[in-house]
Amino acid sequence: MVARVIPVKPFDLVLFGATGDLALRKVLPALCLRFADGQMPRAARVIGAARSDLSAQAFRDMVAQALEEAIPRGTIPPARRRGFIERLDYVMLDARGDTGWSALKAALRDDVIRAFYFSVAPGLFGDLADRLDRWQLVTPETRVVAEKPFGHDRHSARALNAMLSAHFDETQIFRIDHYLGKETVQNLMAVRFANILFEPLWNARFVDHVQITVAETVGIGGRGDYYEKAGAMRDMVQNHLMQLLCLIAMEPPHRFDADAMRDEKLKVIRALDPVAPAQVVRGQYGAGADSAAMAAETGHRDTSTESYVALKVGIANWRWKGTPFYLRTGKRLAARVSEIAVTFRDPPHSIFGENARWRENVLVIRLQPDEGMDLRVMIKEPGPGGMRLKDVALDMSFAEALGDDLHIPDAYERLIMDVIRGTQTLFMRGDEVEAAWAWTDPIIAAWQQAGSRPAVYAPGSDGPDAAAALLRRDGRRWRALR
Numbered sequence: 001m002v003a004r005v006i007p008v009k010p011f012d013l014v015l016f017g018a019t020g021d022l023a024l025r026k027v028l029p030a031l032c033l034r035f036a037d038g039q040m041p042r043a044a045r046v047i048g049a050a051r052s053d054l055s056a057q058a059f060r061d062m063v064a065q066a067l068e069e070a071i072p073r074g075t076i077p078p079a080r081r082r083g084f085i086e087r088l089d090y091v092m093l094d095a096r097g098d099t100g101w102s103a104l105k106a107a108l109r110d111d112v113i114r115a116f117y118f119s120v121a122p123g124l125f126g127d128l129a130d131r132l133d134r135w136q137l138v139t140p141e142t143r144v145v146a147e148k149p150f151g152h153d154r155h156s157a158r159a160l161n162a163m164l165s166a167h168f169d170e171t172q173i174f175r176i177d178h179y180l181g182k183e184t185v186q187n188l189m190a191v192r193f194a195n196i197l198f199e200p201l202w203n204a205r206f207v208d209h210v211q212i213t214v215a216e217t218v219g220i221g222g223r224g225d226y227y228e229k230a231g232a233m234r235d236m237v238q239n240h241l242m243q244l245l246c247l248i249a250m251e252p253p254h255r256f257d258a259d260a261m262r263d264e265k266l267k268v269i270r271a272l273d274p275v276a277p278a279q280v281v282r283g284q285y286g287a288g289a290d291s292a293a294m295a296a297e298t299g300h301r302d303t304s305t306e307s308y309v310a311l312k313v314g315i316a317n318w319r320w321k322g323t324p325f326y327l328r329t330g331k332r333l334a335a336r337v338s339e340i341a342v343t344f345r346d347p348p349h350s351i352f353g354e355n356a357r358w359r360e361n362v363l364v365i366r367l368q369p370d371e372g373m374d375l376r377v378m379i380k381e382p383g384p385g386g387m388r389l390k391d392v393a394l395d396m397s398f399a400e401a402l403g404d405d406l407h408i409p410d411a412y413e414r415l416i417m418d419v420i421r422g423t424q425t426l427f428m429r430g431d432e433v434e435a436a437w438a439w440t441d442p443i444i445a446a447w448q449q450a451g452s453r454p455a456v457y458a459p460g461s462d463g464p465d466a467a468a469a470l471l472r473r474d475g476r477r478w479r480a481l482r
């Protein structure tokens with residue numbers, strides 16, 4: 001199935017932190033793929049800005065190398081790749097000084113959209129915003145993109161919001177949570193709001209519980225310093241898992257537009273029950289046969305940072321009171337699985353008798369890998385021998401259903417094009433981010449006060465035993481990761 005491509009208007013995108021890992025691994029390859037598809041127009045340009053003293057050619061060579069690694073050979077014609085690289089420029093720039101700013105000003109065109117992409121530590125957001133303003137680089141057609149992490153608690157997020165809103169209107173600020181750009185996450189909205197089937201059942205009366213899993217096999221790798229201060233709660237739960245929870249639990253917005261969506265998501269966050277310590281499990285991966293323990297990777301032998309969290313979350317509103325949402329995320333687990341599983345309640349009465357084998361209906365939305373959905377339903381086991389029941393999956397893999405040449409774009413491809421279009425539906429509003437921190441802060445504070453330490457789990461496992469116990473207490477089980 002060939003996707004329909006609508007080119008965006010010409011733009012100048014200034015990528016601060018252009019020599020950094022995220023820029024080279026995600027942002028620039030995403031732009032290159034959009035260029036190859038004809039969505040980024042030939043009149044658009046990308047200006048890398050960073051502290052390194054590089055010529056424009058040296059930057060282009062660096063990007064060419066990064067594209068080799070990020071985009072598998074044969075995905076796009078070499079001429080398109082070269083065409084993208086020709087659209088790159090570079091300015092050596094100091095976020096906290098005056099070096100480079102006049103060169104940047106000279107490089108920008110007046111009659112095109114401007115996007116300033118902050119792919120830098122949040123500590124530099126304020127400096128960059130100040131200087132963009134002081135050098136009069138902000139036009140009405142300007143957007144700024146703020147990469148994650150957006151602060152490390154509510155207080156710092158509020159300070160960042162204040163710094164940005166001193167120079168930009170909220171409609172110009174694009175706070176990225178790349179999970180919102182994932183194709184299947186957007187599909188969640190289509191499943192819920194473009195079908196009549198699920199909505200009547202989408203509440204505590206019919207839904208027994210929901211499980212949201214984001215499991216990774218990778219460890220923290222070279223990000224030890226960042227991760228030591230963040231941990232899974234700040235790195236994954238406050239943003240990615242929270243966004244998934246919101247999309248599952250929110251009321252139908254009256255339109256698919258930025259504020260209508262964000263108003264509804266915000267209501268979910270504000271309705272979350274505070275989480276008691278007994279409802280949270282923290283874990284940290286230990287050493288494996290061929291992998292180091294997290295403590296060794298961060299370089300903090302005594303670290304009490306978690307690489308795994310599982311929690312039981314309640315939502316205090318009419319729709320969800322009484323339906324628990326179980327969230328879990330962790331690194332170095334048995335498999336890479338991101339999915340949302342909605343388990344429905346049993347029918348009120350079994351006409352097949354007490355001994356009929358029974359399994360609940362489960363709707364599974366698979367975010368990665370093998371994007372798709374399946375719905376487990378009960379059927380009669382074929383053949384003679386009475387009425388025996390069996391549960392089977394109505395399974396839809398998007399790749400199979402939509403064709404082999406289906407290209408599921410990386411989240412960044414979609415999100416960057418939305419920035420240029422000025423569409424904020426898949427970006428977080430300032431109040432939403434603050435509310436998410438306001439919910440996670442007390443959980444983290446309680447760990448700190450108690451001086452609690454995460455339980456060590458074996459790499460390649462399903463996480464700490466206590467996470468299984470969290471559900472067992474409620475008479476439930478986590479879905480298998482493998």
Ligand code: BG6
Nearest residue numbers: 148178214216235236240338368
């Ligand atoms: C990032 C986190 O935001 O998301 C990483 O900082 C994590 O720790 C990553 O590995 C997961 O993203 P994805 O798209 O690979 O599921």
